[in-house]
Amino acid sequence: MACCLRGMPDMNVILFGATGMVGQGVLRECLLDSEVESVLSIGRNAIEQQHEKLQQIVLKTLTDLSPVESRLSGYDACFFCLGVSSAGMSEEDYRHVTYDLTLSVAATLVRLNPAMTFVYVSGAGTDSSEHGRMMWARIKGKTENALLAMPFKAAYMFRPGYIQPMHGVRTKTQWYGTMYAIISPLYPLLKRLSRVT
Numbered sequence: 725m726a727c728c729l730r731g732m733p734d735m736n737v738i739l740f741g742a743t744g745m746v747g748q749g750v751l752r753e754c755l756l757d758s759e760v761e762s763v764l765s766i767g768r769n770a771i772e773q774q775h776e777k778l779q780q781i782v783l784k785t786l787t788d789l790s791p792v793e794s795r796l797s798g799y800d801a802c803f804f805c806l807g808v809s810s811a812g813m814s815e816e817d818y819r820h821v822t823y824d825l826t827l828s829v830a831a832t833l834v835r836l837n838p839a840m841t842f843v844y845v846s847g848a849g850t851d852s853s854e855h856g857r858m859m860w861a862r863i864k865g866k867t868e869n870a871l872l873a874m875p876f877k878a879a880y881m882f883r884p885g886y887i888q889p890m891h892g893v894r895t896k897t898q899w900y901g902t903m904y905a906i907i908s909p910l911y912p913l914l915k916r917l918s919r920v921t
């Protein structure tokens with residue numbers, strides 16, 4: 725993901741979702757990357773990791789960043805890896821986390837950091853028309869479209885399909901965990917097959 729930001733030395737980065745599977749991986753890469761000067765993790769739960777480049781803000785609700793606004797200026801990029809699976813969720817609850825929370829965070833960040841690049845982790849099958857049959861895909865599509873319309877310096881929408889966790893990273897989503905336990909032993913074979921087909 726950091727490839728879209730290459731060439732920006734001494735980057736200051738905000739990360740949402742650092743306690744999750746994707747966020748743990750992004751945090752690891754940011755801390756290892758010599759072009760990233762600092763990482764501010766923002767989440768409702770603390771991360772245990774400590775590192776000289778890492779700071780964190782823990783807030784009960786992320787839809788209102790006003791108590792910490794004074795700490796959110798001077799950032800070049802935001803990796804937004806916060807998200808939930810729609811499994812078992814009502815449309816209203818899924819929209820609240822996926823659309824309302826994301827857009828509220830993005831509106832604050834772009835106001836404070838007009839030169840920011842925003843990177844959103846979406847998902848394969850996202851519906852940009854916003855009118856398809858799959859509830860989650862419509863809402864992710866609406867979220868992507870709204871982010872792309874905001875006056876960030878740049879915004880990138882990543883639509884991963886299967887993600888293989890590495891370096892001890894664990895998902896918080898129970899059914900993903902079950903899926904990884906089944907697929908992980910087969911992953912090297914599946915990867916090789918996907919190259920030849």
Ligand SMILES: NC(=O)c1ccc[n+]([C@@H]2O[C@H](COP(=O)([O-])OP(=O)(O)OC[C@H]3O[C@@H](n4cnc5c(N)ncnc54)[C@H](OP(=O)(O)O)[C@@H]3O)[C@@H](O)[C@H]2O)c1
Pocket residue numbers: 740741742743744745746747767768769786805806807808809821845846847848883884885886887894895896897900
């Ligand atoms: N994993 C995959 O294979 C995969 C594939 C395609 C797309 N994606 C997308 O990538 C994104 C991240 O997935 P993931 O696998 O990293 O999920 P995950 O392991 O379940 O982590 C979810 C992250 O979002 C945070 N979060 C969820 N609901 C929140 C809320 N209401 N308020 C504050 N924080 C909240 C969690 O924080 P807490 O620690 O506080 O719960 C955690 O940091 C999702 O949008 C997902 O759809 C994932």
